[in-house]
Amino acid sequence: MWSEPIAVIGLGLRLPTSDCPATLWRMLCDGIDATGDIPAGRWPLESLFDAAPDRPGTIRNRRAGLIDGVDQADPTAFRLSKRELRQMDPQHRLLFECAWHALEDAGLPFDAVKGSRTGVFMGVNFSDFQRMVARDWAALDGYSVLGTTASFAANRLSYAFDFRGPSTVSSVGCASSTVALHEACRSLVLGEVEMALAGGVELMLSPDSSIMLSQAGVFSERGQCRTLDAQADGYVRGEGAGVVVLKPLSKVLPGERVYAVIRGSAVNHNGRNEWIMAPSASAQADVIRQACAQGGVAPESVDYIELHGSAFLKGDAAEAEAIGEALGPQRPLPCRLGAISNNVGYLGAAAGIAQFIKVCLSLHHRTLPPTIHVDAPNPLIDFERLGLSIQTALEPWAARTPGEPLRAGIVSTSLGGANGFVVLEEAPAGAPVTSERAPVPGHLLVLSALSLDALRQRALQLRDFVATTPDAVATLEDLCFTAALKRQHHRHRGAVVAADRDGLVALLGALAQATGATVLAQDDMPRDWVEAGRAFVAGGVLPPELSPSWGGRCVSLPVYPFQRQRLWPEWLTPDEVCRPPKAAPRDAATLLQAAAVAAGDASGVPEVHGELQMRAFLRGHLADVLEVEPATLDVQGRTFFELGLNSIGATLLKERIARALQLPLSTTLFFELPRLEPLAKRLVSLLEAGHGRGPSVSEGASASAEEEEGLVERIAGLSEDEAREQIARTLAELSIEVA
DSSP: OOOOOEEEEEEEEEBTTBSSHHHHHHHHHTTOOOOEEOOTTTOOGGGTBOSSTTOTTOBSOSEEBOOSOTTEEOHHHHTOOHHHHHTSOHHHHHHHHHHHHHHHHTTOOHHHHTTSOEEEEEEEOOOHHHHHHTTOGGGOOHHHHHHHOTTHHHHHHHHHHTOOSOEEEEOOGGGHHHHHHHHHHHHHHTTSOSEEEEEEEEOOOSHHHHHHHHHTTOBOSSSSOOTTBTTOBOBOBBOEEEEEEEEEGGGOOTTOOOOEEEEEEEEEEOOSOSSTTSOOHHHHHHHHHHHHHHTTOOGGGOOEEEOOOOOBHHHHHHHHHHHHHHHOSOOSSOEEEEOTHHHHOBOGGGHHHHHHHHHHHHHHHTEEOOOOSOSSBOTTOOHHHHTEEEOOSOEEOOOSSTTOOOEEEEEEEOTTSEEEEEEEEEOOOOOOSOSOOOOOSOEEEEEEESSHHHHHHHHHHHHHHHHHOOTTTOOHHHHHHHHHHSSOOOSEEEEEEESSHHHHHHHHHHHHHOSSOOEEEOTTOOHHHHHHHHHHHTTOOOOGGGGGGSOOOOOOOOOOOOOOEEOSOTTOOHHHHTSOSSOOOOOHHHHHHHHHHHTTSOSSTTOOOHHHHHHHHHHHHHHHHHTSOGGGOOOTTOBTTTTTOOHHHHHHHHHHHHHHHTOOOOTTHHHHSOBHHHHHHHHHHHHHHHTTSSSOHHHHHHHHHHHHHHHHHHHHTOOHHHHHHHHHHHHHHTTOOOO
16 A cells, blocks of 8 residues: 655764764765774673684674763753663663754754654664663662663653653564664554654673674674675674654655655564574565555665675575565666665664665765675675676766656564565655845854853854855755754853854854853844844844744754763673673583483593494584483484574584584584484594595595585575475475474
């Protein structure tokens, strides 16, 4: 069913090296990698880092895309006590700041939307802070409940800005903020709300979640996100937040800026797949088609798609396959692909909103930024057959078909199988706000803040903005109009009146140094303008009759300068944050040997000889990974996956066996030989080869690598039906019945 387009009118964000749309756009256009080494002030990596992928309690790489000051907040802006803010999850605090900046960017004074039917829809995944503060029961109080409960990530915003619409949190893993966007659009289409704030957040406060992800085998050994590249081997984490302001396109007022328009969105799930973490190209293709159908958009008209960007060869290939299938091959020009994760890291619950903001800015500027870290295309993707290409350069974004609006999409997936897709379109061309502007003798620029220090910083912000912003981006009339009528005015105020840009720059610099007078004017400025400035500074409102003197177009000004201070439980030092909850258990090899000996399965693990002892050895390892007693593990005629092993377990099992036997093994070996007996036979042959009784281990390893490469190529070339047929045939050969 076709529905009314949704306008994106405001953007607020905190991402690595970026705190506003302008800085993010420059970073993307310059092709900057904003990730770096995790500093000691966050986590002391000496005790956490270990390159071995399965070393318990450790993290595989040192890099991440981080933001500064996650332990800081501005209590004056929150209007809350410092004690309460110390117990509040920094993720909630960050969303508050982004919502504030998004409303400012949309040109919506807070008083103008107070009490409105505005909905708040946020995506959140990990709750590091809750686990951290719960380590000290004596430090928990009533504020801990309010500060760490996931729903308060949205509820805080509704309370702070007095919004009366729905206030909900989506937690579906890495697709959380995309699902939040979808829920916001649905609420707007149904008429439940008149405006919506949608977004998501993820912060790396505790190493807990990174340890979990590292043990799951998702981190890049190279320390880079290389989505779409042949060397993609996983991701590095990133953190940040984003919030956007949405309203129906028909409700957009004259002079409001529209970054882009949402034409449709959809979410679904993979259903029962190979295993829960495996991507499903068919489900992803379905969600793309659903989103296009919901917005009345022909899939083949989508010209650019921002990928989820988990940076795995198979995961990227599944996304590409889904896009090619959904958009169809009958397109005159390929659909371009990109990934912001290569710039800022993989943002988890905030990934979808970061992708969304990037595409909104690209449509707004009619420019496509480059996708970095792509030296050679992913060999599992047949770009020509699928009608796809990689956006590798900064270039203007021109319409492929005359008269057809630019269209783009964002893809989201998650480890749990949730998928999402949002279709965006460039904003329709609006009529000029004024055909001609009468010449004016000068310009009245007002500013305000919650404290004197913030007011001085605001003056410096505006001074630099006025000095460096050309008329093509923001005229002085539009700038003064936005500052006067499209911003919330706070207690501490200032005003400058000048004839031209140079005059405003000089007066704003003087205002930043002023200790007394907060109204500064050049000589010969209109008296009523100067008096209006004085009335404003005294706490009054600007006279309506002055409005025609300003333009009528809302433009982006520098974001409000929060005066942050450290508000963090002082006992949570970096060392305490990284202290293991309990003493580390014995190493895996010791546990395996003890378990095997106790069950009577082996007496000298890993000194195994022959297939019988190898089976016992494997049985002990498998039992440890599955956390069951070896004697109770019924492996007769059953595959590892029937016993409960998944891709993560297979990775753990492979690493432990490889280390114990000192053999180079591939994870795909457990999919080629998914039962204990044939796997034991293969391992015995590899061990014998290593002792000179057959082909050398290096030759065996090389052959295994060649077999693995051939297997990957064969799998990549199968259609969905062929894959199902192959799986069914293999199961039949193994005498496995599937209901």
